[in-house]
Amino acid sequence: MRAGDSFTIVNRGKISFDAETFTLLYLPIVGSNAFALYQLLTTFSTGRISHFLEYLNIGLNPFLESLDKLSGLGLVKVFDDHTMLYFDVKSPLTYDEFLSDDFYKQLLISRIGENRVTGLSKKIEVKGQNISKKFHEVYKVDFDNEPKAAVSTDSFDMGAFKSLMDRQGLTFSNENLERLSLYSLAEKFDLNWYELFKKAESTANADKTLNLSALTRSLSASSEPQVALSSFPKAFADLIVSSKSHEPVEFIQQIKSQAGGFVSGDERKILNNLTKQNLPSEVQNVLIHYILVQQKNASLSSNFVNTLANDWMRNKVFTAEMAVKRILERSESAQIKAQEKQNFTKKQTKIVKEAPKWSNPSYENKTSEEELARLEKIRLASLQKLKGEQQ
Template sequence: MRAGDSFTMVNRGKTSFDAETFRLLYLPIIGTDAFALYQLMLSFSTGRISHFLEYLNIGLNPFVEALNKLTGLSLVHVYDDHTRLYFKVESPLNFEEFLADEFYRQLLISKIGENRVSGLSKTIEPKGKEISKKFHEIYKVSFNQPDEPQGQGAHANNNFDMGAFQSLMTRQGLHFNDENKEVLALYALAEKFELNWYELFKLAEQTANADKSLNVSQLTHRLSATHEPQRPLSEFPKAFADLIVTSKAHEPEAFLKQIKAQAGGFVSNDERKILAHLSRQNLVPEVQNILIHYVLVQQKNATLSSSFVNTLANDWMRNKVFTAEKAVERIMERNEGAKAKAAQAAAAQAAKRPAKLKKEAPKWSNPNYENKTSQEQLAKLEKIRLESLKKLKGETE
């Protein structure tokens, strides 16, 4: 986005705006630059970005930051067709809608505190008997007409129901550590990963701490890892590809029982405790299954050893192994590392051995040997031979 870019407002004059609500509820969240920019957008119809910069007396970077804050709350939508920018300004929530929405309420609490928000929420209750008429008493409505589609903003179509999420938390005995901070984080995760409240709750339940408090950090890691592009099964060796598929279809204890039964063994109480510990450490079931297979089948151990299992589990947690594919990749890396170490050890051992002396064969033993001795040299050799024979005869006589 540049100062010279042209823009057009696509819905000028079609926005409702309550200045007092905007000041009291939105200003603390979006800040003064975004607050002023939104109101200026209600007045402009077309122009260049530089017009905003001149009116607001700010640079391009603060303008972009202010615009991002407005888009983040669905107050403005931005479209770019590479020739100009199109801005669509949405109406802010009214006072009651804002404070009744748990997401916006928690966002405001994070800025001005719960006491002030509670003060804003106080209203004067009417007295006496209500004599208002019901809608159906005054207006005749035909129920045969098809339903009108309702407008949906970014927050309106978010199917994350915090009320339902917290109700299920209560039933399952879960609780927050820092409610305001964690509620906002849950909204952000639900939007980023496009999850409804129940999908997010099941993951939050799996990653909760041992004391049943939510572990938002662990939940974030899990979601980030599971939403990364996974390596296709076709790229794994067939045995590992089959293992990945099987690991996703069984709970760890059932998987362990199956492996033990194939070997004629049984699951011990100590092994059940190890599985329970892995679950408390938030190791995903499919990853537990890969770990079980590695220890018992690939390493040919008769039982699960807590020290060995915990060493692997700690390594995998540190390396953010939250899927069966990642676990298998980690095993393959471990195997490659073991092979490399073995090769290095063999080379080092070989280097320590004394070198064998190589005895060369005489040249004349070579079938291609060519005798290049001269006649003069042969005569000398014959003389030496004869003299040696005379000496030998003299010694023997």
């Protein structure tokens, strides 16, 4: 978007705008530039982007930032067909709609504090008898042709999410911040409240508080396209399937029982620590198999386990497929290093030089008298020349 681009407001004059509501509720969230921009969007019809910059006395980047803030709250939709920009301006929520919406309310709390929002939410209590008429007492409706009410499924049901949290004993660490994060994650990964809850439950901390960092990592990893099982060697494909269907303690017990061993208390502590670090069960299982089966260790070592776990978490390994892929990469890297070391060793092998003949104790000098005289003449000539240069 450039200052010279043309724009058109597609629904000018069809916006319901309450200046007091917009000032009290939206201004603290969007800021003064976006606040003023929205009012210009309800006033302009066509023009160039430079008109906004001139009226607001701001540069192009602050303008774009303000436009993003408005579009992020659904106050404007922006369409670009490369010849014209179209701004579809939407009406703000009413006062009651805004404060009854948990997402917007939490967003406002994050800006001006809970006490001030509580003050804005207070209503004057009505008194007296309600003498208002009911709808059916005034209007006649043909119920046979009554349109069905549309139910929106776009909004994230925080009430239902929180209710299930309470039933499962989960709690927030920072409720306001985490509520906003949950709304954002639900929208980003296109999840309903129950789908997001199951993910949040599986990544919660040991003390039953939500772990938004682990939840975000898990969702990001799950959203990435996974390598097809058919692309792995059969043994690893079977490992991936098995890893997804067992808990780590059960998985290690099966491996140990096959070898005639048992799971020690230290190994249980190691697995418990991995769970506290939010390493998914399926990844733990691949790690267990790698150490006990592929590396042929008798038991888990905390140092080895932590080294691998740290490496995998840094490289965002949160699925069995990604863990197996990491193992194969590690194996390939080790093979390359071994080959390079072997080649280097060959190059460093010393070449045995043949000793000069005269160093042999049994060497017999067979130089003739004539040859010795000639060599002596050369030596004396060289010596004479050298003395002449020095004088």
